[in-house]
Amino acid sequence: MSPGAPAGARTRPTFGVDIGGTKVLGVALDADGSLLAEARVATPHVATGAGPAGRVVGSEVAHAVAEVVGRLHAMLPPSAGGTPAPVGVGVPGMLDHEGVLRYAPNLLSASGADMSGLLEGLLPATPVVIENDANCAVVAEHAFGAARGFDDVVMATLGTGIGGGILLGGSLVGGGHGFAGEIGHMVVDPAGPPCPCGSRGCWERYASGGGLGRLALEAALAGHLVEVVELAGGDPEAVRGEHVTRAALEGDPGARAVLEELGWWVALGLSNLAAVVDPELFVLGGGLAEAGDLLVLPTRRAYATLVEGGDRRPPVGIVVAELGERAGAVGAALRARRALA
Amino acid sequence: MSPGAPAGARTRPTFGVDIGGTKVLGVALDADGSLLAEARVATPHVATGAGPAGRVVGSEVAHAVAEVVGRLHAMLPPSAGGTPAPVGVGVPGMLDHEGVLRYAPNLLSASGADMSGLLEGLLPATPVVIENDANCAVVAEHAFGAARGFDDVVMATLGTGIGGGILLGGSLVGGGHGFAGEIGHMVVDPAGPPCPCGSRGCWERYASGGGLGRLALEAALAGHLVEVVELAGGDPEAVRGEHVTRAALEGDPGARAVLEELGWWVALGLSNLAAVVDPELFVLGGGLAEAGDLLVLPTRRAYATLVEGGDRRPPVGIVVAELGERAGAVGAALRARRALA
Numbered sequence: 282m283s284p285g286a287p288a289g290a291r292t293r294p295t296f297g298v299d300i301g302g303t304k305v306l307g308v309a310l311d312a313d314g315s316l317l318a319e320a321r322v323a324t325p326h327v328a329t330g331a332g333p334a335g336r337v338v339g340s341e342v343a344h345a346v347a348e349v350v351g352r353l354h355a356m357l358p359p360s361a362g363g364t365p366a367p368v369g370v371g372v373p374g375m376l377d378h379e380g381v382l383r384y385a386p387n388l389l390s391a392s393g394a395d396m397s398g399l400l401e402g403l404l405p406a407t408p409v410v411i412e413n414d415a416n417c418a419v420v421a422e423h424a425f426g427a428a429r430g431f432d433d434v435v436m437a438t439l440g441t442g443i444g445g446g447i448l449l450g451g452s453l454v455g456g457g458h459g460f461a462g463e464i465g466h467m468v469v470d471p472a473g474p475p476c477p478c479g480s481r482g483c484w485e486r487y488a489s490g491g492g493l494g495r496l497a498l499e500a501a502l503a504g505h506l507v508e509v510v511e512l513a514g515g516d517p518e519a520v521r522g523e524h525v526t527r528a529a530l531e532g533d534p535g536a537r538a539v540l541e542e543l544g545w546w547v548a549l550g551l552s553n554l555a556a557v558v559d560p561e562l563f564v565l566g567g568g569l570a571e572a573g574d575l576l577v578l579p580t581r582r583a584y585a586t587l588v589e590g591g592d593r594r595p596p597v598g599i600v601v602a603e604l605g606e607r608a609g610a611v612g613a614a615l616r617a618r619r620a621l622a
Numbered sequence: 623m624s625p626g627a628p629a630g631a632r633t634r635p636t637f638g639v640d641i642g643g644t645k646v647l648g649v650a651l652d653a654d655g656s657l658l659a660e661a662r663v664a665t666p667h668v669a670t671g672a673g674p675a676g677r678v679v680g681s682e683v684a685h686a687v688a689e690v691v692g693r694l695h696a697m698l699p700p701s702a703g704g705t706p707a708p709v710g711v712g713v714p715g716m717l718d719h720e721g722v723l724r725y726a727p728n729l730l731s732a733s734g735a736d737m738s739g740l741l742e743g744l745l746p747a748t749p750v751v752i753e754n755d756a757n758c759a760v761v762a763e764h765a766f767g768a769a770r771g772f773d774d775v776v777m778a779t780l781g782t783g784i785g786g787g788i789l790l791g792g793s794l795v796g797g798g799h800g801f802a803g804e805i806g807h808m809v810v811d812p813a814g815p816p817c818p819c820g821s822r823g824c825w826e827r828y829a830s831g832g833g834l835g836r837l838a839l840e841a842a843l844a845g846h847l848v849e850v851v852e853l854a855g856g857d858p859e860a861v862r863g864e865h866v867t868r869a870a871l872e873g874d875p876g877a878r879a880v881l882e883e884l885g886w887w888v889a890l891g892l893s894n895l896a897a898v899v900d901p902e903l904f905v906l907g908g909g910l911a912e913a914g915d916l917l918v919l920p921t922r923r924a925y926a927t928l929v930e931g932g933d934r935r936p937p938v939g940i941v942v943a944e945l946g947e948r949a950g951a952v953g954a955a956l957r958a959r960r961a962l963a
Contacts (some may be wrong), residue, residue, distance in 0.1 A: 375931050401811040432702075434796035447898070449761070449795060454901025456790070457774035458936055467894040471810055478930045480893075529736035553808040557898050559797025559847050589724035589807040589819045593733065595799055616884070 283570070296353050297614025298606075299371040299414055300324065302387060302441050305342070307349035308610040309357060309366070310618075315427055323476030338380065339394020346370055347403040355505050365407040368434075369617030370415035371609040372396055373444060377611035378463055382413045386477040410617040415444030415462055415566075418602070422564050422584045424615055426603035431562040435554050436602070437464060439547065440567035442470045443485040447558060454558075461569055465489065469549055484553075487546035490568055493522040496539050505535040526572045541574065544579025551580070552587040555597065566602035573601055637694050638955025639687050640712040640948075641665065641753055643728060643782050646683070648690035649951040650698060650707070651959075654767055660948075661692020661693035672748040672798040679783040680723065688744040710958030712755035712950040714785060714803045721752045724801070728783045741812050751958040755779075756907075757794055757805055758953030760787030761944070763905050765956055767944035772903040776895050777943070778805060780888065781908035783827035788899060795899075806830070810890055825894075828887035831909055840960055846876040867913045881913065881918055885920025892921070893928040896938065907943035914942055 291513070294317050298307040301324060309318040325341040350368055374385025380397025383389075400409045401566035417438035422428040428436070432451040438444040443465030447454040454461045464574025466478050467483030485493055500506045501517035510529045513519040551563050571578060583601050585591060602608055635658050639648040642665060650659040651676050666682040691709055715726025721738025723729075736845050741750045760777035763769040769777070773792040779785040784806030788795040795802045806826030807819050814823025816837070828834055842858035850869045854860040869877035877932045910917060926932060943949055 375935065384929070384934045400962075411905075449790070451796070454790060454899065457938075458900055460896075460931070460935060461676035461898065461900040463897040463900075463930055466897045467808070468890055468928070469809060470813075471890060472811075479932065480928060480930070549809055549812060553803075553894070554898065556804040556807045557802065557895065558795065559799055559804075561798035561803040577709070587809070587821060589803070589804055589821070591820065593725045594716065594801060597798075 289602050294357060294366050295614040295618045296350055296366050296368040296608040297371070297416065297612065297617065298349050298368060299609030299613055300342055300346065300373060301386075301414070301609070302373070305345040305349050305608065306610050307353050308345075308590055308607060308614060310352045310614045314611070316357040316494060316607075318353050320356065321350050322348050328478065329563040330388070330524070339391040340394060340399055342388070342391055342394075343396065343399035343403055346400060350396065350404060350407075365404070367408040367410070367617040367621045368400075368404060369410045369412065369417070369615070369620075370396070370612030371417035371613040372411055373414045375463060376411060376413050378455075378459045384576070386466075389477065390553055406615070408612075408621050410458045410620045412613060413444070413446070413459070413462060413610045414438075414456075415446040416564055417446070417603075417610075417616060418444070419446030419448055419564065419612070420453060420506075420615050421567070421604050421612030422602055423451075426608065427564045428562055428601045429483050433561045434557070435464070435551075435558065435560045435562075435585045436441060436564040436566060437488075437547075437550070437554075438567035439489055439565060439569035441490055442443035443489050443584050444567070446534065447560075448451040448530075449558065464550065464554060469546075469552060470552070484550040488543065488569075490522050492546060493525060493543050493569065494520070497522070497525045500535060500539050506533075507535065508533040511526070522569065526575060529572070529575050537575070541579040542578055543569075544576055546579045547576065548587050551584055551599065552589070555588050561597060561598045563597065565599065566608055570601045577601060629920050635707050635961045636705050637691055637709040638712070638758070638844050638953065638958065639709060640688050640758065640950030640954055641648045641683055641714060641729075642755075642950070643714070646686040646690050647695050647730040647947065649948060649955060650694045651891075651952065651955045655952070655956070657699040660692050661697065662691075663689050680732040681736060681740055683729070683732055683735075684737065684740035684744055687741060691745060691759045699762055705846065706745070708749040708751070708962045709741075709745060710751045710753065710954030710956070711737070711741065712758035712954040713752055714755045715821050716804060716814075717752060717754050719796075719800045725734075727807075728862070730818065737780060747956070751954075751961045753954060753957045754785070754787070754803060755950045756785030757796075757950075758787070759785070759907055759945075759949040760789055760905065760953070760956060761794060761956050762945050762949045763907070763943055764789055764952030766952065767949065769903055769940050770903045773903045774795040774900070775905060776805070776892075776899065776903075777905040777907060778829075778888075778891070779908035780906060780910035782831055784830050784891070785908070786900075791897065792930040793804075805891065805895060808894055810887075810889060810894070814894040818835070820834075823878050824890040825887075829884065829891055829910075831863050833887060834866060834880070834884050834910065835861070837883055838866050840864070841876060841880050846879065847874075848876065849874040850940075863910065867916060868915050872912070878916070879917045884910075885917055886924040888917065889921050889924035889928050891924055892940065893930070896929050901938065903939045903941065905941055905943050907949060911942045918942060
């Protein structure tokens, strides 16, 4: 390329696509990180009868990613030719350095899929970078969100399960095989409930959406959640996290007690992470973080009592993510841009 | 200094001193890392009646370090003048970036001591570098021991408590405040036995010398350790880790069962660490690691069943440290040399 490259090449957009449990969300960013376009499709589920959510197969997921990329292209002005815009893809689970999804407890039948190979086949000539979804989210929060200015950060995405992304010295921690940050599968009680990963008492059995559901069901069956059960239509078994949050916002003491207990479990995992990697900041994302102070304040209180050394260590922030549901897609785009720069 | 520095400056020894629970051990290394001299004194304990081991005060510990440094100097040929040899010091507990020991559950009354200031006062004109003791140990094992050739390593020193040192990409992980690697204080059972750190069910309550003692006492009181109790002089309360190891070496099935259970607890913590930082290799040091295969083989078996993704992830080695009791002192010397190079 000549020194005077056409402006179009320098300002070419980058695409980021985040594969979630319910949707595949894509964004197109310009060189400043501004949002140019957004597209989404439902995550394809292949019903097998094995569970209410059905199962998902790697190739169908890859097709959904390609579909989102196609929609983003259609929403932007035609490019001046040359290679297509780079695409970053955020994938839940243990992705190795070759782009193979080695294991994904929350996307089980895609485990073993060669995501890199599948996407190369569907997006010919497109530079594709694949990364764990929570790793993408922490990169995005560091660049544009709650972690700006912090270089030692742990992000925990509290959703169906718990994902994690760790920055140390400003760099993403991949570990020896790319599997670092699988923080939801720290065992915090070996006698606890079974986890899809095969262990018992993983942190994500307590501090995730499912964990909140279990705590709420126990409280409802004990008769402590009258208002919450009403919100759920009168059936304790139908109580979900959003019913608890809504009742807590209205001041219901039973619902607040459940969130207090949830905060204790969140803090337990964070204090374990402080013991191992000692971040300056924790960022909480995922659906549960939408409860805001209702979750964060109990978490901070419990963390102060749990972390080793307590008040002898400098205070560490525990804050809510700022980029919401787009964090993974934005971070995937940033990873692609940096990897291909 | 002129370009042609005197040979004495290039081959000047470096000292490393490791502060342990029972001894302060120092080494002098030459530029190749060969051992030139070694000295030790007992760790000073100030009895307060608060516990059988008494308590230790930072300034007395600093005096012991200075005493060891003096003995090392006396064992070497007189230097040709100039600044004294650099000294690295390994300290158990949470040491901040300013050299203050913020918190040390196993050296409690030294908590809060300004180790850097104390040592500067006692070793005038000497360049001193202070580092967490397990961090020193992993640096030494990486340079000369079991972790040669591996850049993503977690070392766990299984002694009175559990210390940890983490290398990622070949670099020591310090975290935001220098406290990374406090892996013994991951909570693995919130209803477990109380820990001196204030929490319950820390990993070091299970997978340390104290943890082995508790497992052995339970087995002895249940009548499963007849031979071990004999080795302990007939009193189940007097059973210690070394009695278990000796009986296991002689094939005693009760003693082997206790080490199998200990290995399960060691593996539980290692699998949590694999979830967070995904190392290529685990190195086990400290007194318990002297049991060798009697501990390592059960640990490997349990790890394979506990780690997320099991056989879908590349195999990770779990090996015994090679440098024995000198690892901390050797690593402290290496840290000093590198920091001052």
